[in-house]
Amino acid sequence: MHKxxxxxxxxxxxxxxxxxxxxxxxxxWLASTSLKSAGENIFQFPPxxxxxxxxxxxxxxxxxxxxxxxxxxxxxxxxALTVGLNLLFCSLAAYPLARLNFQGRQLIFSLIxxxxxxxxxxxxxxxxxxxxxxxxxxTYLGVMLPSLASAFGIFLLRQAFQGIPKELEEAARMDGCSxxxxxWCVMLPAIRPALVTLAIFVFIGSWSDFLWPLIIxxxxxxxxxxxxxxxxxxxxxLDWRLIAAGSMISILPILVLFxxxxxxxMSTDAGSGLKG
Numbered sequence: 001m002h003k004x005x006x007x008x009x010x011x012x013x014x015x016x017x018x019x020x021x022x023x024x025x026x027x028x029w030l031a032s033t034s035l036k037s038a039g040e041n042i043f044q045f046p047p048x049x050x051x052x053x054x055x056x057x058x059x060x061x062x063x064x065x066x067x068x069x070x071x072x073x074x075x076x077x078x079x080a081l082t083v084g085l086n087l088l089f090c091s092l093a094a095y096p097l098a099r100l101n102f103q104g105r106q107l108i109f110s111l112i113x114x115x116x117x118x119x120x121x122x123x124x125x126x127x128x129x130x131x132x133x134x135x136x137x138x139t140y141l142g143v144m145l146p147s148l149a150s151a152f153g154i155f156l157l158r159q160a161f162q163g164i165p166k167e168l169e170e171a172a173r174m175d176g177c178s179x180x181x182x183x184w185c186v187m188l189p190a191i192r193p194a195l196v197t198l199a200i201f202v203f204i205g206s207w208s209d210f211l212w213p214l215i216i217x218x219x220x221x222x223x224x225x226x227x228x229x230x231x232x233x234x235x236x237x238l239d240w241r242l243i244a245a246g247s248m249i250s251i252l253p254i255l256v257l258f259x260x261x262x263x264x265x266m267s268t269d270a271g272s273g274l275k276g
Contacts, residue, residue, distance in 0.1 A: 090153035098161035160194035
């Protein structure tokens with residue numbers, strides 16, 4: 001019986017390993033290219049993922065010739081504020097749509113979800129004109145404003161709110177809690193896994209966003225990391241080693257953050273399951 005299960009299990013894991021390698025191959029090539037010296041061929045086939053003479057000179061040159069510390073600060077500040085405000089606004093919108101009864105609730109929710117079908121490119125120019133008229137061009141608020149709430153975030157948190165037992169809400173009302181206190185002290189802690197999940201999506205989306213910062217920012221001191229990496233193409237005339245080094249600088253914080261937060265999501269979800 002063990003032999004009968006062994007071969008299907010081995011085949012499944014073999015396929016998963018191959019698929020994982022294919023998915024990670026571009027990232028491995030990028031990391032390898034960033035560590036290669038000037039004499040190595042980066043476009044050979046099959047690709048050589050282990051550099052012959054690994055060097056950090058590409059990272060040093062990129063950091064010394066470009067204000068990547070400023071780009072890092074801008075990206076982190078914008079992403080962190082966007083995450084905090086997005087969680088606040090989306091949870092405030094999702095709570096009444098999930099737990100309160102009022103006329104037109106389903107219609108409002110349907111209209112919000114329908115906005116997911118509208119591509120950003122359609123509203124891009126009107127948003128830019130609005131930002132200019134408000135005097136928000138080349139400002140942090142101008143970059144963040146279109147992302148401070150999202151239909152996906154409202155939908156995700158509404159589904160999470162709906163999964164909370166009604167008895168928990170009723171017990172809080174019997175203790176004299178107002179709607180604000182129920183939302184803050186009872187509901188938000190109960191949907192912590194959903195909040196963390198939304199925070200990850202919003203942070204990664206804001207950190208890696210290129211199109212909107214490219215439109216709204218034209219002062220180099222306000223550039224985010226994607227715009228800083230894009231400038232490397234002109235600065236170094238398509239030296240792919242230096243561009244790869246700049247790309248790795250922009251990717252590494254996300255990878256480190258995701259590893260820590262992913263562990264937090266798993267522990268939180270398991271803890272809520274045990275409590276249930």
